[in-house]
Amino acid sequence: MLTGRRALDAAGGSTVTKYVIRRVIQAIPVLFGITIVVYMILLAAPGGPTARFANNPRVTLEDREHFKKAWGLDQPIPVQYCRWIGACNPDVDAKVFGIFPSPAAFIGPNGWPNILPEPISGGTNGVLHGDFGVSVDSGEPVGPRIIRAALPTLILASFALVIWIGIAILIGVYAAVRRYSLFDQVATVFAYVGYAMPTFWLGIMLIFFFSGPGLNILPAGGMTTTRISPPFGSNEYWAYFGHKPFEALVDIGRHLILPVITLVVVNIAGDSRFVRASMLEALSQDYVRTAKAKGLPGRSVTFKHALRNALLPVVTNIGLEIPFLFTGAIVTETIFSWPGIGKLTIDSTRAFDYPTLMGLLLITSVLVVLANLIADVTYAFVDPRIKF
Amino acid sequence: MSDPFLAPNAEPAPEEIELRAAEAGQDYEVQLQSLNQWQLAWRKFRKHRLAIVGLGILVVLVVAAIFGPILSPFVFNDIPKPDKAVYAGRPPSLSHPFGETGGLQRDVLQLVVNGARTSLIIGFSSMAIGVLIGTVVGALAGYLGGFIDNVLMRIVDVMLSLPLLFVILVASQFFGNGNVLLIIIIFGVFSWMGIARLVRSLFLSIREREFVEAAKAVGVRDRRIIFRHILPNAISPIVVSASLIVAGNIIGEAFVSFLGFGVNPIYPTWGNVLSNALTFIPVGNWWWPLFPGLAIIMTVLAVNFIGDGLRDALDPRSRA
Amino acid sequence: MTETIELHVLGAPPSDDILLDVRNLRTTFHVMDGDVPAVDGVSFQLRPGRSIGIVGESGSGKSVTALTIMRLLDIPPAEVGADSEIWFDGKELLRMPMDSMRKLRGNDIAMIFQEPLTSLNPVFTIGDQIAEQVEIHLKVKRKEAWDRAIESLKLVGIPSPERRVKQYPHEMSGGMRQRVMIAMALSCEPKLLIADEPTTALDVTIQAQILELLKTIQDRTDSALMLITHDLGVVAEMVQDVVVMYAGQVVETGTVEQVLLEPRAPYTMGLIESIPTVDKRGGRLSVIKGTVPSPFNLPPACRFEPRCPYAWDLCQKVPPELYQTDKASQFARCHLHTPAGENRRRAALDIHEKAMAVGRDMRGPG
DSSP states (O other): OTHHHHHHHTGGGHHHHHHHHHHHHHHHHHHHHHHHHHHHHHHHSTTGGGGGGTTOTTOOHHHHHHHHHHTTTTSOHHHHHHHHHTSSOTTOOOEETTTEEOGGGGBOTTSSBTTSOHHHHOOOOSGGGTOOOBOTTTOSBHHHHHHHHHHHHHHHHHHHHHHHHHHHHHHHHHHHHTTTSHHHHHHHHHHHHHHHSOHHHHHHHHIIIIISSSOOOSOOSOSSOTTTSOOTTSHHHHHHHHHSHHHHHHHHHHHHHHHHHHHHHHHHHHHHHHHHHHHHHHHTSHHHHHHHHTTOOHHIIIIIIIHHHHHHHHHHHHHHHHHHHHHHHHHHHHHTTOOSHHHHHHHHHHTTOHHHHHHHHHHHHHHHHHHHHHHHHHHHHHOTTOOO | OOOGGGSOOOOOOHHHHHHHHHHTTOOOOOOOOOOOHHHHHHHHHHHOHHHHHHHHHHHHHHHHHHHHHHHSOOOTTOOOOOSSOOSSOOOOOSSSTTOBOSSSOOBHHHHHHHHHHHHHHHHHHHHHHHHHHHHHHHHHHHHHOHHHHHHHHHHHHHHHHSOHHHHHHHHHHHTOTTOHHHHHHHHHHTTHHHHHHHHHHHHHHHHHSHHHHHHHHHTOOHHHIIIIIIHHHHHHHHHHHHHHHHHHHHHHHHHHHHTTSSSOTTSOOHHHHHHHHHTTGGGTOTHHHHHHHHHHHHHHHHHHHHHHHHHHHHOTTSOO | OTTOOTTSOOOOOOOTTOSEEEEEEEEEEEETTEEEEEEEEEEEEEOTTOEEEEEOOTTSSHHHHHHHHHTOSOTTTEEEOTTOEEEETTEESTTSOHHHHHHHBTTTEEEEOSOHHHHSOTTSOHHHHHHHHHHHHHOOOHHHHHHHHHHHHHHTTOSSHHHHTTOOGGGSOHHHHHHHHHHHHHTTOOSEEEEESTTTTSOHHHHHHHHHHHHHHHHHHOOEEEEEESOHHHHHHHOSEEEEEETTEEEEEEEHHHHHHSOOSHHHHHHHHTSOOGGGTTSOOOOOOSOOOOTTSOOSSOTTGGGOTTOOHHHHHSOOOOEEOSSTTOEEOSGGGSGGGHHHHHHHHHHHHHHHHHHHHHOOOO
């Protein structure tokens, strides 16, 4: 496509980079805002992190105070937040008004502001130094725990993304081109019903149908079949994978089918209508009439002239919906016991494991911002009318 | 028809032609049926078959939700005594048209109907809250502009970037498990952003539009401008958004209750009924999740259809 | 359109010196509120290299005529009359398979539209849009098509065409975009160029340039021009023959001198009279009273009758045909030109003369 050339022509890509940098800078205060808000919620909620002990009669008040001190929960919230972020030195206990960290607390062990990288300031704590804390639940460092859970979710989400986008566009375009045909009507019904369906219900019904006592052709959950392979992600698993890659891939594939269907049906339903509407709009434009008047073959008119324009709003829409893929993954992973980030979120929430939750929140927020950014940049890339 | 071309070739009097020239151009009488905006909208809505169907479904659901719990109240601690000690539930039968659940042998129809009340209340109330907040915020931002606008929009950005489900999970978990009012407030607080943006952009664009300038030129005061000129244009997209919000919140509540973070099981909702059904999957109780799920689908479909109908009806450009 | 009812037996093809022969064209739109006879029995001819102007108000059916010739209308809701024929270059267009029609479009018959911004695809360069047409019709390679595109840009007078050819429509001014449209239309050297209100959306100064361009091009390439407009001034400058349309029908045809200087149909007379000239300054503006009838509520016989200052009872009873006037090549759809209307015709022409002279008389001394 010739439009790619345009971006390259534009001063060797520097305007693109400038735009991206500007957006990233704009996103930072938003990210801060998010983390602050949720941190407040987590810690200020009745009971807070000690709520996990609320129903346990054998945990005494002393034990709870001990717990709080050990985890640094006896500090006021702004101080805790500051340390969690990595701007405050956890070894310095200096406060202003008893609540806010005083300037002294911002200085790291080497005398430089704690917020700077470790070689300079000696500060090692906090998100900005890569330390996400330790899980209150399992004692395991949060960072690696999240990464371990990230891969399965990534696999699930990537497959889902490709299938979702591909099928939505195919259905939408075909329905628009063959407007009012049987295909279009069926697609519309499907879209309405699919859109009204809660994804987890679909998941449950699918499990009943395909894995239940009737047909038992697809697995009901998990990522691997315990009979034939070790748990995913473990070292034994990678050994097994190297040993029998084809079998392992098929195994994962079989387990992917139902969760992916569950994840994408709702999105396909909604987006196929959007694509259809966008395509119809494009087909009614003057330039399509011009294309026909030029004697171009029908295929060229539809797929070159109309589709290209129709896809513009679709691209943005999809970009904005990608975060919802991850949200949807939460429930899907729960139903299908898929060991990914979604399941981790549910488990941590149940266990009041706030360090893990904060870590997850940060990751997801970054992803959301990233998705928005990519959507905007891609749109600007493909629509020559947009100037950075 | 006598052949006019053979008619006598009379010389017309000059006055005749003058008279004709003066008379020429009388317009045909055009019949205009003058309806105001709302009558017009109702007419268009009526023509939208799907919307009427949706309205019908919704009425049925609301009636069921109101009268169902009265006829067949759900009491958490009232466990019906089963005929035999059967672990799995029983499929639909005459006395239990939706079947019975496993475990406690509850009547699924009763659960669905009681759940309807809770779920519908949550859906509509949270929408009301969201619309209220959103309209006010959007109007302020759009009309006042400047610094206030900036601040409000940053807040909207933050709220939008918060991964919704995540925060709802966390908030319901930590703020008190299962309180219906709390759920309503939380959903309401997360529903207003779209409307705020919508209202704001409407205010921004309409503020500049010609007819507002015209009104100002004639000397109409600010407040009057807002109410008489801007808001009527805003009603349509707000109403459509509102219907989407209801649908979204009903599904959202089902999500959250399904995961166990929503309404306390003392009050059944479609979501927590589905949650309980999950454990009985291996036993094959398909009716248990089927009917609540269908109820959700019907409700959302109905609301979506109504939303579509409203959108067409309220769009001043669409034809009656 | 390949499924026109085969109850009609085609007439004989026109003689070789006629490029475009429109016979009894009827195009009806079936819409929710009823049927709209947008074009109702329109016929005219065009010789190669000549230019004809189709003049009328909005809603007169002039654009629909052009779109029907190009077969650009969607067949439901549109419907073309079973006995309508359009002959182009010895072939009948309405019954031709769509594939053959597509080969003609852009190649032998080209059309340019009113709004150059929306008529060009915003996401492709203009070079791309011109080249694709050349590639398809002239079956040349990409590179050569591109060169031809640059050539046609030069032809329409766009400066630095090598640079422009890589630009996008939104990067150009309105006038330049219209030039691009013209370049696109001419890139395959069509025999007939249809221009639908080509200057209406442009500034007055640019209008003049574009019209000048069209004339130059026409002289150079010897293609026929069908110019659709509501602007009598444009017609006066550009074309040799005129077809005046009102409410879907042709109400007058003739050469441009005949129709503009000596109109014979009351509608045309009214149009000419209402042109404000410097002469008439200070006096009242003359108008045609009333409004164009709604297509759902057309007058039963002559469609102009309610507004016509010269009508009499015959005009409400019998629909007029296109009668030959006192000049052999000028026709008017008006009963004034039948034997029954002879006296009235003299009176009408007299009144018209007087109205036209008013202006001249108003120039008094000083």
